[in-house]
Amino acid sequence: MADRKTYYITTPIYYPSSNLHIGHTYCTVMADAMARFKRLQGYDVRFLTGTDEHGQKIQTKAEDAGLSPQEYVDGVVAGIKELWKTMEISYDDFIRTTEERHVKRVQSFFMKLWNTGDIYLGEYEGLYCKECEAFWTESQAKDCKCPDCGREVLPAKEEAYFFRLSKYADRLLELYDSNPDFLQPETRRNEMKAFIRQGLEDLCISRTSFSWGIPVPLNEKHVIYVWLDALTNYITALGYSDEPELYDKYWPADVHLVGKEIVRFHSIIWPAMLMSAELPLPKQVLGHGWLLLGGEKVSKSKTAKGNDVIDPVVLIERYGVDALKYFLLREYTFGQDGNFTNEVMLRRMNFDLANDLGNLVLRTVTMIEKYCGGVVPEAKTNDEIDDDLKNIAVSAREKVEQNMDKFAFSAALEDIWTVVRRANKYIDEKAPWILAKDESKKAELDTVMKNLAETIRIVSVLIYPFMHTASDEIRKQLGLWYADVRWEDAAEFEMMYQEKVKRGEALFPRLDIEKELAELSDIADELAKNKAAAEAEDPVDKAIAGSVPLKLKEPIVYDDFDKIDFRVGTIIRAEKHPQADKLLVFKVKMGSEVRQVISGVAEDFTPEEMLGRKVIVVANLKPRMLRGLESYGMLLFAENGKRCEIVTTSAPDGEAVN
């Protein structure tokens, strides 16, 4: 057998600092669909995913949890693998950067770059937090405060190895220009070009400030810092440097599928390192967009936001893997950000899957059972409508291929759905229930049933890369259980003969969207609570996790706040208002000025209790008459409707409060 063409596709290796969310799922689902598509087309596919397990953050997290870093990542990685199993991700290899095969090959790659002279020892300068023993960049450490502990960070230096990234700027620009496909979509390429033009600095590739990493071969004080460790996974997983069989077969990769935020690393650092090592470059880097929640980026710390449940496991339990995959691939256009809400998801599932596809299969199988004794008949007639259906069904395959070549999953699925919709329309045009009433129309009725069966068979092939379980179920119902799914069959119309159909359960049950929304909302609340309970070792973290937003008045801007003049004062006289039960009349000394302020706190405090107390006064409030006496300001109290506390301070009288 002649060697089949190979296809090597990768996802990023994910950072297991906690469980993965719908965004990671989105990326991996795309890679999986592509891998399955290429396999169906006959390619020899290799699909790699994995985890990037080293670094400061992991080390710290593990310490907090009282585990060794390895124990910690083992736990998280087990969860990730479980998720991919649930999602039916068909990866061929899962690489962990803590595996021996990776460690030794990274060291070998490091030495390769060292020997070319592209690595040198220098000094890393950054903002250092002593407490956390971590370096931060200026943008991370806002206002010179450590983003983790909030303490001050100070400029510091440490010895570090550097890679001569700057040397490759011109070659990278040339790569983009001579090979526009290398980096897609185009907007990402423009960004990278601009980034390179503003000047590349050499890249720090080692650290001494933490130890959870791969040791630098020449110098055990250092561990290899993120990029050289992580990016090389794409070749170490293939056996680079010591087991050439897979490497020779699959490298260079056809596609590195990555999120837009790490395009830079894959399209600048990675090719530069490969150039230095004189290895072939991947054929393509594709940067996809993000799923947004209410316009914000999804983050690992959220399993749900508002009412939207974004824990893929929950969604799969309720709606199934196929429905979730379909939604992710159909709803969003590759490369662009898209908004995730429960509602758009449920609508997609209902309209496309339940109403269009599921219903088509059901009504067809039902009619074949009813009108043809459950056996797919032969086509004995033909007219223009039949031809139109056949043409649309048979020509979809090529359109899907064209769109898949561009990673336009959404458009590819749309192509498939034009077939589904045409089939539904075909039923309406042919009205088989009328044909069935007239014995003389039996031949035409048979044709309709046969053509529908063939069309659905084609659909079952076309959707296979996206929803193989649904595809299998359709084929089972059509009596095609005996036949393998073959891509080329999607271009053939006459393939079925006397298959025995069998009506099954609804492929995609129709969802009551209102009801689902309400239930998902409850689940979101539940998840938030569980999360708070489960994760809280540190009482502050617990508080943060359990935090529920306060119900507040309309937001104000700083200028509004700045208009208020708060002053510190001392109550030097306190007495009851002669004409009001609830009011106390105070004389408040604020530095040079003494003024009268009336407060409605007579039910909470006696004049004696208030005398001599330090208070905070809203000093520029317009004076107001209260039962015949003027009040020149207000005092601050904390209150909950029942009980009242003075807001106080020990600062000198007259001072401004901000």
Added chain:
RNA sequence: CGCGGGGUAGAGCAAAUGGUAGCUCGUCGGGCUCAUAACCCGGAGGCUGGUGGUUCAAGUCCGCCCUCCGCAACCA
């Protein structure tokens, strides 16, 4: 002047190399009863953010303006 991306029917999104602005949902009206209250047909609804240019022709190319949003070296 840091870099970059958007602004298209009520909503959410599409529109290689410029050539009658499409899709899904919603809405209004109709059809059908095989089917998961589903399916099919038709209508209404857009000066494609604004403005000035290039062109026989601009959502698409160029200038300026308004506006929303990402990124700035460990978040898919």
